[in-house]
Amino acid sequence: MTNLNFIYSELTLAFSIMLLLIIGVFKKKSSSLIYNLSILTLLIIFILSLSLFGKNSTSLFINSYKIDYLSTFMKGLLYLSGIFVMLSSTRYLILFQIFKIEYPILLLSSILGMSIMISSNDLIVFYMGLELQSLALYVLASFKRENPLSAESGLKYFVLSALSSGLLLYGCSLIYGYAGSTNFDIISSNINSVNYGLTLGIVFILVGLAFKISAVPFHMWAPDVYQGSPTSVTIFFAILPKIAALTVFIRFLYIPFINLIDQWQVIIIFLSIASMIFGAVAAIGQKNLKRLMAYSSISHMGFALAGLAVGTNEGIQSSITYMSLYVIMNLSFFSSLFMLKINQKYYETIDDLSGLSKNHPMLSLAMLVSLFSLAGIPPLAGFFAKFYIFMAVIEQEMYFLAIVGLLSTVVAAFYYLRIIKTIYFDEEKQKYDKDHNLGLKLSLILSTLIIATYFIYPSGLISIISKIIII
Amino acid sequence: MNFPILSSLILLPIVGALFIFFINSDKNNKSTKYVSLFISLANLLLSLYLWLVFNKDTSNFQFVENREWLGIINYKVGIDGISILFVILTTFITPLCILSVNSTIKYRLKEFLISILVMESLMIGVFCSLDLVIFYLFFEGGLIPMFLIIGIWGGERRVYSAFKFFLYTLLGSVLMLVAIITIYWVTGTTDVVELYSIGIPKELQNILWLAFFSSFAVKTPMWPVHTWLPDAHVEAPTAGSVLLAAILLKMAGYGFIRFSLGLFPIASEYFIPFVYTLSIVAIIYTSLVALMQEDMKKLIAYSSVAHMGFVTLGIFTMTQQGIEGSIFQMISHGLVSAALFLCVGVVYERKHTRLIKDYGGLVSEMPKYAIVFMVFTLGAVGLPGTTGFIGEFLILMGTFKKSFIAAILASIGVILSAAYMLWLYRRVVFGRLNNANLKGILDLNKSETLILWILAVPTVFFGFYPEPLFGTIETSVSEFLIQYNVNINLYVTEK
Numbered sequence: 026m027t028n029l030n031f032i033y034s035e036l037t038l039a040f041s042i043m044l045l046l047i048i049g050v051f052k053k054k055s056s057s058l059i060y061n062l063s064i065l066t067l068l069i070i071f072i073l074s075l076s077l078f079g080k081n082s083t084s085l086f087i088n089s090y091k092i093d094y095l096s097t098f099m100k101g102l103l104y105l106s107g108i109f110v111m112l113s114s115t116r117y118l119i120l121f122q123i124f125k126i127e128y129p130i131l132l133l134s135s136i137l138g139m140s141i142m143i144s145s146n147d148l149i150v151f152y153m154g155l156e157l158q159s160l161a162l163y164v165l166a167s168f169k170r171e172n173p174l175s176a177e178s179g180l181k182y183f184v185l186s187a188l189s190s191g192l193l194l195y196g197c198s199l200i201y202g203y204a205g206s207t208n209f210d211i212i213s214s215n216i217n218s219v220n221y222g223l224t225l226g227i228v229f230i231l232v233g234l235a236f237k238i239s240a241v242p243f244h245m246w247a248p249d250v251y252q253g254s255p256t257s258v259t260i261f262f263a264i265l266p267k268i269a270a271l272t273v274f275i276r277f278l279y280i281p282f283i284n285l286i287d288q289w290q291v292i293i294i295f296l297s298i299a300s301m302i303f304g305a306v307a308a309i310g311q312k313n314l315k316r317l318m319a320y321s322s323i324s325h326m327g328f329a330l331a332g333l334a335v336g337t338n339e340g341i342q343s344s345i346t347y348m349s350l351y352v353i354m355n356l357s358f359f360s361s362l363f364m365l366k367i368n369q370k371y372y373e374t375i376d377d378l379s380g381l382s383k384n385h386p387m388l389s390l391a392m393l394v395s396l397f398s399l400a401g402i403p404p405l406a407g408f409f410a411k412f413y414i415f416m417a418v419i420e421q422e423m424y425f426l427a428i429v430g431l432l433s434t435v436v437a438a439f440y441y442l443r444i445i446k447t448i449y450f451d452e453e454k455q456k457y458d459k460d461h462n463l464g465l466k467l468s469l470i471l472s473t474l475i476i477a478t479y480f481i482y483p484s485g486l487i488s489i490i491s492k493i494i495i496i
Numbered sequence: 497m498n499f500p501i502l503s504s505l506i507l508l509p510i511v512g513a514l515f516i517f518f519i520n521s522d523k524n525n526k527s528t529k530y531v532s533l534f535i536s537l538a539n540l541l542l543s544l545y546l547w548l549v550f551n552k553d554t555s556n557f558q559f560v561e562n563r564e565w566l567g568i569i570n571y572k573v574g575i576d577g578i579s580i581l582f583v584i585l586t587t588f589i590t591p592l593c594i595l596s597v598n599s600t601i602k603y604r605l606k607e608f609l610i611s612i613l614v615m616e617s618l619m620i621g622v623f624c625s626l627d628l629v630i631f632y633l634f635f636e637g638g639l640i641p642m643f644l645i646i647g648i649w650g651g652e653r654r655v656y657s658a659f660k661f662f663l664y665t666l667l668g669s670v671l672m673l674v675a676i677i678t679i680y681w682v683t684g685t686t687d688v689v690e691l692y693s694i695g696i697p698k699e700l701q702n703i704l705w706l707a708f709f710s711s712f713a714v715k716t717p718m719w720p721v722h723t724w725l726p727d728a729h730v731e732a733p734t735a736g737s738v739l740l741a742a743i744l745l746k747m748a749g750y751g752f753i754r755f756s757l758g759l760f761p762i763a764s765e766y767f768i769p770f771v772y773t774l775s776i777v778a779i780i781y782t783s784l785v786a787l788m789q790e791d792m793k794k795l796i797a798y799s800s801v802a803h804m805g806f807v808t809l810g811i812f813t814m815t816q817q818g819i820e821g822s823i824f825q826m827i828s829h830g831l832v833s834a835a836l837f838l839c840v841g842v843v844y845e846r847k848h849t850r851l852i853k854d855y856g857g858l859v860s861e862m863p864k865y866a867i868v869f870m871v872f873t874l875g876a877v878g879l880p881g882t883t884g885f886i887g888e889f890l891i892l893m894g895t896f897k898k899s900f901i902a903a904i905l906a907s908i909g910v911i912l913s914a915a916y917m918l919w920l921y922r923r924v925v926f927g928r929l930n931n932a933n934l935k936g937i938l939d940l941n942k943s944e945t946l947i948l949w950i951l952a953v954p955t956v957f958f959g960f961y962p963e964p965l966f967g968t969i970e971t972s973v974s975e976f977l978i979q980y981n982v983n984i985n986l987y988v989t990e991k
């Protein structure tokens with residue numbers, strides 16, 4: 026098979042997972058080695074995936090696995106954020122006593138599942154990828170077994186996720202029944218008219234996907250899981266599965282079912298508006314930063330979906346841009362969360378940030394930048410993310426969606442401001458340790474710098490993303 | 497013009513702020529203060545040079561820079577007669593703010609100076625930008641440093657005020673963003689110069705005008721969305737109040753001229769009665785409210801609302817006198833209100849109270865203070881010989897041309913302003929020294945004297961000899977109005 030060179034990165038990943046597992050079993054006390062090798066693996070597959078840029082798109086395995094510009098870009102983003110997630114959380118894992126060989130291996134398996142999702146062009150392949158990433162995530166969420174919160178979040182995620190997978194699978198079978206195939210391209214050519222079975226199938230699959238990106242009303246798991254899981258898993262939850270799920274959203278909606286846009290557009294608009302409003306309003310009362318970030322990510326997913334609801338290439342591109350900048354902002358924010366520790370203990374409520382700016386001016390500045398950016402205040406990157414979304418939305422004259430979205434940013438600004446207020450206006454409470462490892466510093470500084478200086482050359486990212494053409 | 501002078505004006509303070517951020521400050525913060533003062537003075541000189549080489553006989557945009565930026569949107573800056581004075585006002589006020597921190601900012605001086613410098617950059621950017629998106633970027637970006645200035649260095653209720661300021665202005669502005677994007681999709685550009693010549697479709701003008709209005713009205717602030725202003729002013733540190741009153745409020749007045757009138761002539765014409773009503777209510781109502789205030793800063797804040805009421809009134813007369821008067825009034829208010837806030841700051845630093853009843857008879861202890869305070873009180877009242885008079889006079893003249901009743905009502909505001917300002921002055925400065933606390937209160941020190949007299953000189957100078965200012969704005973305003981009337985006629989004949 027000459028085409029195998031298109032999936033070198035997945036193959037490398039799969040083989041290294043097995044290899045690392047073997048090393049881990051036979052070599053004692055190898056968790057640090059395996060962790061570093063995992064980062065190295067991600068780096069290698071990131072470079073391998075870069076080499077695919079600019080090549081023509083191909084389909085593999087009887088057209089069920091697609092390598093195109095979209096998949097290459099999203100995989101690149103996935104691997105890169107994987108690297109930084111791992112780099113930033115090393116210290117946390119050690120201190121939290123979950124620095125075990127299984128951890129990086131589970132992360133890698135989950136990432137492998139996501140890359141399969143991203144490239145899938147067939148319902149079965151897509152489902153396989155989804156389950157692979159979910160299974161690894163169930164374990165990761167409850168990785169701190171002795172902590173009841175962590176165990177609870179793992180169980181909660183498992184039960185609800187299994188339910189949604191069930192719905193998704195049912196949707197797949199409905200679509201197979203009515204369209205006669207599981208392949209996206211064949212489904213697309215087989216659909217001649219709207220019928221209820223097909224619409225129902227789409228709805229079921231959308232429900233399953235909405236669950237994965239925690240869009241309202243399928244968000245219930247997110248706050249508990251975000252709060253209960255170890256922070257190193259929370260940052261993973263907040264970033265990587267969303268990249269994969271959004272790609273599937275794009276492919277699923279725009280390849281087989283683009284002709285049924287009238288059927289699903291309303292659903293996406295509803296999901297988007299509900300997520301934006303709910304995420305903004307519900308976050309106001311939160312005290313725990315991780316929980317707050319769960320609501321914040323719900324509302325951010327609402328914006329990303331708004332771009333998808335538009336039904337144009339510009340809309341898809343704006344969504345992908347939003348996702349990329351969202352990843353960077355979350356990376357920056359969670360990296361600063363990792364810095365809030367004294368000796369062995371990590372702090373994660375808003376009150377713990379009280380007066381942070383007195384003793385930690387740099388860290389506070391980084392949080393200021395990432396929070397204002399999350400709130401979408403110009404000239405930071407978060408503003409541009411929203412700007413592209415609204416450009417796409419208003420082009421199609423969907424003013425209602427745009428105005429609701431913008432008003433929800435005002436509400437959301439309130440709770441971001443509240444954190445900034447605690448950092449800058451309140452009296453200082455405690456001093457945190459300043460000895461952070463290089464990886465954490467690197468990911469915080471890099472991500473914050475990108476957010477703060479994005480406005481100087483915003484067309485760079487756009488010129489890459491504008492090559493993603495789906496329709 | 498090859499040297500990007502406007503971009504330098506915008507960037508210089510930010511570069512200075514970065515520099516201050518990275519230099520390791522010594523304990524007494526002397527060097528940070530000198531660096532920031534130096535930067536802001538350099539910026540002032542640069543802007544004065546700009547004024548010198550500015551060609552007053554053309555209404556075209558000058559020193560235009562146009563760079564690729566966002567693919568579809570270009571970074572475009574340039575100035576004409578309408579905007580140059582605001583740029584100079586900004587660069588003129590900022591060094592004074594930095595000078596004033598000596599006595600008013602007790603902690604975290606370095607961060608404060610960084611905020612002020614970043615603020616200066618953004619404000620200059622607002623007045624220079626010739627692209628709607630760039631304008632929005634600068635306009636909204638200013639929220640971040642101002643939020644911090646009020647929140648970190650403010651008074652007791654600083655958190656409430658900072659939040660109110662931020663959320664009010666953000667809420668107003670998001671609708672403007674929708675309008676800007678809509679304009680882009682309707683016309684294919686957000687370049688202001690191009691938009692002037694293309695024109696906005698008639699049926700969209702009213703709704704877009706309202707979206708822009710929602711943002712500018714909050715920022716101006718117009719009645720009834722002015723309530724954030726007294727809070728923000730009262731709680732902000734002196735330098736923050738000065739920036740707010742002198743420059744931030746002018747961004748909206750400038751926006752009304754440049755965007756509301758320039759882009760939506762039909763809608764502006766249509767909404768004249770609406771704006772007149774709000775302005776008149778603002779002038780009379782807030783003047784009455786000002787009369788009742790017990791807090792000096794609050795009184796001046798309400799007087800700001802009233803003065804900005806004159807400005808909006810003048811702008812929407814669409815006459816040469818009205819618009820020139822408004823610009824003049826904004827410059828004058830920038831000088832006078834800045835000085836008044838500094839005056840309040842002087843006594844507040846000494847006695848830590850802003851209540852009028854705690855003062856009285858200051859003239860016997862602080863003669864120097866009494867003199868400068870008098871100059872600015874008269875400037876706020878609009879006495880002939882100060883800049884305040886010329887602005888108000890021209891605005892009223894323009895208003896008489898359009899609406900007799902509006903002019904009469906606005907004139908009542910002039911009387912009221914004399915009432916509350918003079919009454920304030922009498923209660924604080926004259927009378928007997930009843931409060932034993934005030935005995936031995938120190939008169940102005942050197943830096944305070946310097947700052948206040950630097951503000952007093954142009955207030956009186958331009959009051960007697962306004963020609964340099966009018967000479968700068970005249971051509972641009974008259975061309976602007978000609979273009980405006982051409983557009984109106986065009987739309988009318990099209991129909």
